[in-house]
Amino acid sequence: MVTTQRTATPLPPPTERRRLRVAHSLTQGQLAARLGVSRATVRAWESGRRVPDGSDGEAYAGLLSTLARPTDPQAPAGKASGPVPEGTPAAPEPLTPAQAFDALYAFCAPALVRQTYLLTGRRDLAREVVEQAFQQAWQRWPEVARDRDPAGWVRAVAYDCALSPWHRFRPRYRHPEPPPTDPADRALLHALLGLPPAYRRTLVLYDGVGLDLPETAAETEASTPAAASRLTHAREAVAACLPELADPAELHRRLLELASAERLRAARPTVVRTVGERRNVFWTRAAIAFTVTIVGATTLTLRTAPTHYEAPIAPAQAVRGVPPRAALGPLSGEEIALRRKLRQSEASGPERLMPDLR
Known part of the structure; x- marks a missing residue:
């Protein structure tokens, strides 16, 4: 009777199997x-509907063990509780944050650049958004390293940056880039870019990356029926x-052929980390300078502000209660005689008084 041998390496949970695959x-x-x-067999293994066994299970366990060894930043470096048998391989040393980041970048960045090219149709923009996504990941590395799917975290950020509508206002992206040389690739890229951004993202995640429908719905922040509807409409449009x-x-x-046809290369992980750190320093200094400016302006205002209340000068107002100026009426006889006398006096002039010097 033939017995099925158990795998020497235990299989991780289904969610960990999927995470290891996506991380690479x-x-x-x-x-x-x-x-x-x-x-379909791999999908059933990752969903937990089937348990790998036999030679396929042995090969699957060995492959997962290989994938987890160099790239898993959360693998604990445990110590043996007893003596180590002769011939047992030494436990791998824990990775530093920079080494873990570089490993994640080396395995995810090349494929992610090709995926974002399918979303944007621009080679330079694909490289730029992937570098920005990994720079944000390095800035928040403790959080990303503890995430159950670091590759999915970076991919979601890169897709959000790639589909941002503000790129159309940038001068360097106002004009289209040269299309692919192959007519079939050019037609497929044109069909992809003609889809709405949400439909395009769903199609790339499901048919390009290979995520299942619940994972696609979670990454696009939609319900599973909505993601299925978007996928159906996107396929019909294509x-x-x-x-x-x-x-x-x-x-x-x-x-996959369209994404692989373009020779898209990402920058080195050390360059991405260095640029991200310099950007952090720049924005930190800018925030400090802005805060100092606000404090200085507030101090100057307090020093120059008046220390007591000064009542404002009231605006000018018209004086009321003065009787109106009356018009002149007819003169009486005495007034006429007086006017005649005054006019004659003005003609001859008044008598001058001479001072007596005696």
């Missing part, structure tokens, strides 16, 4: 090709432009 930027189809099984891509498997293959 592997799709379910690529992982299935390595193991020689179908994509199939209307390219009928040969009505098959989801063919669409998945063509998306």
Whole structure:
């Protein structure tokens, strides 16, 4: 009787299996090709519906052990409680934050640049948003390192930056870039860019990256029925432009080919970390300078402000109660005689009084 041997390496939980695959930027189809099984089998293993066993389970456990060894930043470096048997490999040393970040960047950045190119159709913008996403990850590395899916965290930030509507107002991105040289790739990219951003993101995550529907819905911040509706409409729109891509498997293959056709290379992880640290220093100094300016302006205002209350000068007002000026009426006889006398006096002049000097 043939007995099935148990795997020497225990299998991690289903969620950890998926996390290890995504952390290395592997799709379910690529992982299935390595193991020689179908994509549906890998999806069932990661969802927990089936338990890997036999030779396939042995190969799957070995592959997961290999994936977890260099890239898992949260793997504890435990010490053996007893004597170590001869021939047992030494436990790996714990990675420093910089080493863990560099490992995550080395495995995720190349594939992420190609994915963001499918979202934007711009090569320079794809590199830029991926570098910005990893710079934010380095700034918040303790939080990202403890996340159950660091690669998903970075991917979500990169996709948000790539689909930002403010890029259209930047001078360097106002004009379109040269399209792919292959007519088939050019037609597929044109069909992708014609989709609404939410539909395009859902299609790339499901048919390009290989996430399942609940994971796609969670990353796009939508419900599962809404994500399914977006995926259906996106596939129909692409199939209307390219009928040969009505098959989801063919669409998945063509998306991978389009992303791999462009020679897109990400910057080195040390450069990304250095630029991110310099940017942090710049904004920290800018915040300090702004705070000092506000404090100085407040101090100057307090020093120059008056120490007592001065009543304001009341505005001018018209004086009331004065009788109006009356018009002149007819003169009496005495007034006429007086006026005649005064006029005659003005003609001859008044008598002058001479001082007596005696």
